[in-house]
Amino acid sequence: MNDTFFLKGNICHTPVKDRLDVHEGAYLLCEDGRCGGIFDAPPPALRAVPVLDYGDCLILPGMVDLHIHASQFAYRGTGMDEQLLEWLQKYTFPEESRYADPAYAERAYRIFADAMDKSATTRAAVFGTIHRDATLCLMDFLEGTGIISYVGKVNMDRDAPPALTEKDADSSAFDTFGFVNAAHKRGYRRTMPILTPRFIPTCSDELLSALSEVRRAYDLPVQSHLSENPEEVMLIKLLMPEAAFYGDGYDRFGLFGGDARTIMAHCVYSSAEEIARIRERGVWIAHCPASNMNLASGIAPIRKYVDGGLRVGLGSDVAGGQTESMFRAMTDAIQVSKLYWRYHDHSARPLSFSESFYLATKGGGSFFGQVGSFEEGFEFDAVVLDDSLAPHPQPLTLQDRVERAVYLGLDRGGIREKFIRGVKRGLDAGTS
Amino acid sequence: MNDTFFLKGNICHTPVKDRLDVHEGAYLLCEDGRCGGIFDAPPPALRAVPVLDYGDCLILPGMVDLHIHASQFAYRGTGMDEQLLEWLQKYTFPEESRYADPAYAERAYRIFADAMDKSATTRAAVFGTIHRDATLCLMDFLEGTGIISYVGKVNMDRDAPPALTEKDADSSAFDTFGFVNAAHKRGYRRTMPILTPRFIPTCSDELLSALSEVRRAYDLPVQSHLSENPEEVMLIKLLMPEAAFYGDGYDRFGLFGGDARTIMAHCVYSSAEEIARIRERGVWIAHCPASNMNLASGIAPIRKYVDGGLRVGLGSDVAGGQTESMFRAMTDAIQVSKLYWRYHDHSARPLSFSESFYLATKGGGSFFGQVGSFEEGFEFDAVVLDDSLAPHPQPLTLQDRVERAVYLGLDRGGIREKFIRGVKRGLDAGTS
Numbered sequence: 001m002n003d004t005f006f007l008k009g010n011i012c013h014t015p016v017k018d019r020l021d022v023h024e025g026a027y028l029l030c031e032d033g034r035c036g037g038i039f040d041a042p043p044p045a046l047r048a049v050p051v052l053d054y055g056d057c058l059i060l061p062g063m064v065d066l067h068i069h070a071s072q073f074a075y076r077g078t079g080m081d082e083q084l085l086e087w088l089q090k091y092t093f094p095e096e097s098r099y100a101d102p103a104y105a106e107r108a109y110r111i112f113a114d115a116m117d118k119s120a121t122t123r124a125a126v127f128g129t130i131h132r133d134a135t136l137c138l139m140d141f142l143e144g145t146g147i148i149s150y151v152g153k154v155n156m157d158r159d160a161p162p163a164l165t166e167k168d169a170d171s172s173a174f175d176t177f178g179f180v181n182a183a184h185k186r187g188y189r190r191t192m193p194i195l196t197p198r199f200i201p202t203c204s205d206e207l208l209s210a211l212s213e214v215r216r217a218y219d220l221p222v223q224s225h226l227s228e229n230p231e232e233v234m235l236i237k238l239l240m241p242e243a244a245f246y247g248d249g250y251d252r253f254g255l256f257g258g259d260a261r262t263i264m265a266h267c268v269y270s271s272a273e274e275i276a277r278i279r280e281r282g283v284w285i286a287h288c289p290a291s292n293m294n295l296a297s298g299i300a301p302i303r304k305y306v307d308g309g310l311r312v313g314l315g316s317d318v319a320g321g322q323t324e325s326m327f328r329a330m331t332d333a334i335q336v337s338k339l340y341w342r343y344h345d346h347s348a349r350p351l352s353f354s355e356s357f358y359l360a361t362k363g364g365g366s367f368f369g370q371v372g373s374f375e376e377g378f379e380f381d382a383v384v385l386d387d388s389l390a391p392h393p394q395p396l397t398l399q400d401r402v403e404r405a406v407y408l409g410l411d412r413g414g415i416r417e418k419f420i421r422g423v424k425r426g427l428d429a430g431t432s
Numbered sequence: 433m434n435d436t437f438f439l440k441g442n443i444c445h446t447p448v449k450d451r452l453d454v455h456e457g458a459y460l461l462c463e464d465g466r467c468g469g470i471f472d473a474p475p476p477a478l479r480a481v482p483v484l485d486y487g488d489c490l491i492l493p494g495m496v497d498l499h500i501h502a503s504q505f506a507y508r509g510t511g512m513d514e515q516l517l518e519w520l521q522k523y524t525f526p527e528e529s530r531y532a533d534p535a536y537a538e539r540a541y542r543i544f545a546d547a548m549d550k551s552a553t554t555r556a557a558v559f560g561t562i563h564r565d566a567t568l569c570l571m572d573f574l575e576g577t578g579i580i581s582y583v584g585k586v587n588m589d590r591d592a593p594p595a596l597t598e599k600d601a602d603s604s605a606f607d608t609f610g611f612v613n614a615a616h617k618r619g620y621r622r623t624m625p626i627l628t629p630r631f632i633p634t635c636s637d638e639l640l641s642a643l644s645e646v647r648r649a650y651d652l653p654v655q656s657h658l659s660e661n662p663e664e665v666m667l668i669k670l671l672m673p674e675a676a677f678y679g680d681g682y683d684r685f686g687l688f689g690g691d692a693r694t695i696m697a698h699c700v701y702s703s704a705e706e707i708a709r710i711r712e713r714g715v716w717i718a719h720c721p722a723s724n725m726n727l728a729s730g731i732a733p734i735r736k737y738v739d740g741g742l743r744v745g746l747g748s749d750v751a752g753g754q755t756e757s758m759f760r761a762m763t764d765a766i767q768v769s770k771l772y773w774r775y776h777d778h779s780a781r782p783l784s785f786s787e788s789f790y791l792a793t794k795g796g797g798s799f800f801g802q803v804g805s806f807e808e809g810f811e812f813d814a815v816v817l818d819d820s821l822a823p824h825p826q827p828l829t830l831q832d833r834v835e836r837a838v839y840l841g842l843d844r845g846g847i848r849e850k851f852i853r854g855v856k857r858g859l860d861a862g863t864s
Binding site: 075076078079080293294296297299331334335336338341344392393396403408413 | 774
């Protein structure tokens with residue numbers, strides 16, 4: 001499979017954010033896992049290339065989820081009555097404590113991986129728990145789905161229940177070292193470790209410093225949380241008074257972009273200084289609108305980020321967000337941007353559909369390289385979507401069909417096939 | 433069917449809004465279309481009553497959709513880039529014009545009715561178009577689903593495209609008279625006409641006055657739109673300067689509660705005077721959170737309405753809202769109430785899950801009588817939901833299961849059976 005073939009169908013993507021580019025009944029070339037171009041008909045030189053004909057289906061880039069907690073998937077859609085800090089104590093930490101038990105981890109992560117496999121997501125940045133073995137088990141399952149992911153063993157050495165507090169900074173860092181080594185030894189082809197200090201409230205300065213060393217040794221990327229909730233932002237000022245702002249608290253330890261490729265989730269309350277630093281360091285922002293509603297956090301100033309040329313993708317943030325669906329994340333992002341415009345900043349034009357689509361594909365995809373679009377040379381991640389399960393009495397343009405499929409959540413039930421780096425879902429990449 | 437039986441399963445409802453009441457593995461008695469009580473085991477006197485055993489399924493009251501436009505269903509999930517008045521001109525009116533063609537109406541309404549049939553909705557207040565025959569066709573289809581509904585032929589005699597503007601007030605009113613007569617003649621058992629002036633911008637004073645006469649003659653209920661969008665509210669001041677506020681514009685013509693049982697959709701920008709009048713006249717508010725996000729209208733002050741003891745239900749408002757799912761409406765209502773608290777009024781506590789569930793069932797149900805709860809004497813509308821399609825590794829309480837089913841939208845794919853006034857979906861009520 002992972003050689004040369006065409007997908008035939010209605011090819012839709014967003015090379016630029018202002019327009020959904022559509023090609024009706026066109027041919028999308030895959031060559032060794034990369035996009036080789038979009039053609040109205042196979043060029044003469046490529047006549048022998050096999051064609052996988054998906055008829056009237058929509059062919060979209062795979063979705064990129066820049067922020068999801070695998071260990072929270074089990075209780076998604078419950079416990080939506082608290083804000084962040086209380087929610088962590090009441091629902092999240094008790095559930096994450098269960099992953100000390102390998103049998104539980106296996107049972108829970110199997111369910112998570114199965115859901116991800118069925119989703120439109122082809123790339124993800126994933127949080128596990130503090131537990132090394134459980135997180136390796138998660139990586140085993142994700143590798144099996146074909147999804148390309150970064151997975152982090154979480155670090156926490158303070159301000160959590162005893163069962164979730166690692167002994168001290170050194171032991172947390174050393175365990176992370178062991179986790180990274182073990183992950184490398186397992187020889188995954190699609191599943192990579194990422195440094196995952198939970199957030200500053202649960203990470204001492206000593207821990208951040210030690211992690212910084214681990215990071216440099218293995219050139220690891222980083223994922224964490226930033227400026228999600230007003231109380232959280234206040235707490236940082238108490239916990240780390242020497243930091244100029246929340247993000248500076250990571251940056252002081254070399255865990256905020258620059259050499260350290262970094263995703264920061266949320267950025268709802270980032271100050272002008274923090275935003276300037278995010279831009280300067282090239283940090284990716286994972287915008288998580290559902291979570292920011294469910295935990296009453298607020299609405300991130302996404303227009304400012306998008307127009308300011310920052311690196312932005314979308315995150316489902318299960319279980320702050322209730323679903324792994326990136327189609328849902330797209331429409332949530334649009335909807336909250338309309339309320340932000342209405343209630344907070346009348347100069348902040350709401351996100352358009354194509355902008356949101358761009359964020360969910362090419363925006364987040366850039367964290368993984370040339371990913372999230374069908375431009376030539378991009379890695380070949382594609383989702384084949386059958387939208388005929390939602391009948392309609394009138395003609396629809398392809399643009400309408402894509403918008404409708406996303407708003408109606410046809411990623412549930414409508415995904416007919418998924419290709420990741422040119423490999424069909426379910427097939428092993430071993431033949432490459 | 434429509435006689436005496438038990439449903440066995442996990443029975444969950446909200447007799448009061450502050451608590452989801454659950455009964456594990458219990459027996460819910462149906463007697464002649466009404467609830468006869470919830471029992472741990474069949475009482476001795478009722479041992480001969482047949483039991484429909486739904487095992488571990490959830491048994492919930494049927495959902496009540498207080499505001500949905502059947503004629504907009506075809507383009508739901510598309511065209512989400514405009515505010516109300518522009519959206520009507522650009523998307524809604526062109527689509528509604530198609531319903532002049534009976535063949536189109538039949539095709540489109542068949543799709544709508546099929547979707548409603550598959551949904552968790554058992555009661556609905558539905559907008560058609562200005563077209564009498566098309567709206568009767570819609571009623572035929574809805575009658576076939578078993579759903580109990582009010583359906584309105586829309587009235588508009590100004591400020592719309594020519595194809596959607598009725599000739600004048602008298603002809604619009606006379607056509608409505610004909611519509612009501614025809615509906616009565618068809619002998620529906622579950623489908624009733626409702627007076628449906630679209631909103632004041634498209635209804636002249638003469639039309640409202642003439643409709644008031646039709647209303648009184650047939651004792652019709654009324655549905656319309658109120659204070660949805662700031663520009664719309666401004667427009668009313670220009671169009672009807674003598675009205676003290678938007679709702680007064682309806683009230684001056686006897687179309688605002690009191691004798692006229694009335695649903696007003698939205699009420700996002702209702703003034704204190706308007707709210708007082710809504711309470712005084714006992715008008716039902718249809719809160720439509722998805723629509724209010726999609727059209728960037730804003731967020732209705734739902735806490736004020738709920739705590740103030742107003743009559744409130746939820747509406748999907750397709751196609752301002754993108755989906756007919758009332759599960760989705762429930763979670764949207766909670767989510768926007770959190771943003772309202774965060775950005776607009778820190779004294780307005782967000783909706784709890786049980787409050788939102790109450791609005792979607794008993795709150796809206798009260799428009800239909802004793803509907804939306806399993807209390808004794810209430811009409812027997814029940815949905816049997818199999819939530820096992822979303823596996824989980826840990827124990828869940830019944831409360832968690834209901835919240836999860838709603839947040840995950842398990843109304844799609846999870847509905848195993850639906851009973852309306854004691855009649856099983858798909859069975860005709862003829863035996864009653």
